């Protein structure tokens with residue numbers, strides 16, 4: 001069995017599982033945020049009112065963690081009330097791990113999961129958000145679900161899963177200068193399309209992946225969602241164990257591929273052939289080499305989200321912005337307070353401000369068109385986020401080009417789409 | 424189940440156009456209905472007065488995990504979506520939350536069914552009857568567990 005099949009087999013008490021097998025499996029960790037949390041609360045209210053269930057206690061409050069990210073700082077009365085509802089819920093049911101805006105560490109859910117060491121290798125982790133796939137880079141089975149499923153998991157500690165087929169992406173060699181993990185995953189989505197991995201697992205391996213930092217790997221698994229994947233996953237190694245133990249997570253039961261692991265299909269990439277790319281509007285699969293799109297003028301550079309605002313991403317941006325001035329509006333929103341703090345301690349925040357950029361609080365913000373810099377009609381943005389559907393980041397007729405932090409920074413100082421190797 | 428058709432002849436209709444991001448803060452089903460399909464079809468609300476079945480292409484509901492998307496459609500009066508294929512979370516949300524039937528159809532049915540056709544869906548026989556055109560198409564049967572969850576009326580009513 002491969003790592004995905006083994007984690008699902010272990011969680012469902014089976015010695016062997018194959019693709020398409022359907023089983024109820026035991027959940028280890030559950031994540032909620034300020035959109036899915038109130039959604040789950042609403043689901044519970046409805047089910048109780050309809051007399052379907054009665055909720056006195058949850059299956060195990062210690063397996064649940066909660067953060068506030070989509071609509072903080074509160075945009076309006078409704079989002080403020082959602083935050084209050086969420087606190088009432090976590091208080092009532094004894095959920096201790098609630099990371100609150102304005103009370104120390106908090107941030108975008110998929111960055112919190114690794115920054116706080118909340119999910120361990122080998123675990124079965126579900127979250128009320130589609131990019132839950134991100135955390136699979138730590139060697140967990142991580143997948144996103146809707147309110148009803150999460151509500152069910154919270155009450156019963158288990159859920160049904162269909163074992164996915166696995167697509168294996170092998171990277172040979174080290175990424176060249178100027179090329180980031182974001183360029184690799186965009187290239188893959190450009191090749192296989194946004195339904196290329198529908199319902200499947202996307203596993204990454206090869207010496208190019210071993211060579212990558214944990215944070216780069218998290219960028220890969222993050223955007224498996226854009227290829228339609230059920231989960232993204234990478235076998236854990238010493239880099240992962242060091243990364244999580246620095247964050248206080250020292251107990252885990254890691255899972256690896258068997259020697260005879262099977263994949264539905266293997267795709268092989270040479271790192272030396274990869275180049276900085278962008279995904280043009282209005283789909284993550286519209287991928288073009290940056291040098292072939294130069295000249296496209298932008299109104300704004302957005303550096304944020306669970307895809308492109310980890311510490312390493314900010315470091316890449318700082319490398320380009322140091323001593324330069326931005327030509328277009330540029331926003332940097334570190335994904336969590338811990339990342340913000342580290343960026344400040346190491347002088348990155350100063351570099352951003354000196355360059356003329358704004359540094360904002362951790363939030364999903366304009367990534368989902370919620371707030372904090374949404375786009376006007378006809379505005380063009382280069383963005384380190386993961387989606388560029390119509391209206392995703394603001395007006396239906398605004399345009400977002402998805403890119404790596406290096407491309408977003410290089411474009412910020414020239415005012416047009418720019419290859420970071422050309423500045 | 425009987426109803427008239429709203430047809431969107433395109434692939435990859437995503438959750439951001441079915442229910443745009445700024446409304447994720449809403450959770451009342453009736454409020455979500457007001458914004459259904461706001462990102463792509465300003466006439467949806469007038470169309471859904473007479474129709475209850477959406478017919479569309481591949482990868483319907485791709486994008487986010489927001490259960491708001493099937494809720495907004497169902498609360499607007501949509502009872503089934505017939506698509507060439509579905510994105511997995513939208514499909515799962517529709518079934519587990521018992522909002523609407525996500526039915527996979529083939530290219531032939533997709534080509535033949537037109538806007539405003541009246542359909543009758545029979546999930547026991549895995550058949551779709553086009554009353555307007557007097558034709559019958561097959562639908563892809565639901566996998567066993569999915570079928571049981573649908574019959575039970577959603578995941579919470581299903582007893583494993």
Ligand code: SF4
Nearest residue numbers: 108305306364367368
């Ligand atoms: S940053 Fe964007 S993609 Fe990530 S969880 Fe928030 S809204 Fe979703």
